[in-house]
Amino acid sequence: AQSVTQLGSHVSVSEGALVLLRCNYSSSVPPYLFWYVQYPNQGLQLLLKYTTGATLVKGINGFEAEFKKSETSFHLTKPSAHMSDAAEYFCAVSFGDSSYKLIFGSGTRLLVRP
């Protein structure tokens, strides 16, 4: 069965430090991969996605992620954290079929220390 695992329910970094949020998936078919961000009391906003092509994907707000098929991973990174990055981050996967169903990871709350 397909699944998504996010390591670390909480990640804390200092402002200006590297952000690394981990996501691994399990799939028998090539997946489409997404990262969404949820700010407090708001809906989900798409950060970036991978469907096909270049495996390093750049998104909004300076975030990027790299699809590594051999590691079944899609980790999210940002070189320098900003206080405004504090939010909940969700990795999600769909399987490129006509259902467009998304399976979400459990989420990682990013805390940014001044």
Next chain:
Amino acid sequence: SAVISQKPSRDICQRGTSLTIQCQVDSQVTMMFWYRQQPGQSLTLIATANQGSEATYESGFVIDKFPISRPNLTFSTLTVSNMSPEDSSIYLCSIIGQRTDTQYFGPGTRLTVL
């Protein structure tokens, strides 16, 4: 991208009652979905709202509890019936954007059942 709105944004309800949540999109979309996000949890797909036909429910969700309407290509409703405190969640609708395979989410409806 399409603008998605939901009404109400939040509500507090008594157990045993029902609440209907509306999702409005400013353009026609083929696919709409309803998700539940329980407190501190990730998102779980409730159903796919099909225009002109019955919704397609995921395992663990039934039409009697979560009836869904989709009268046209810009609007859908989700009703949470005979509510209990366990139904306290954020309910989000999402759409597949035009000429894309990406889901975009509404702002959510925060429901508290007493």
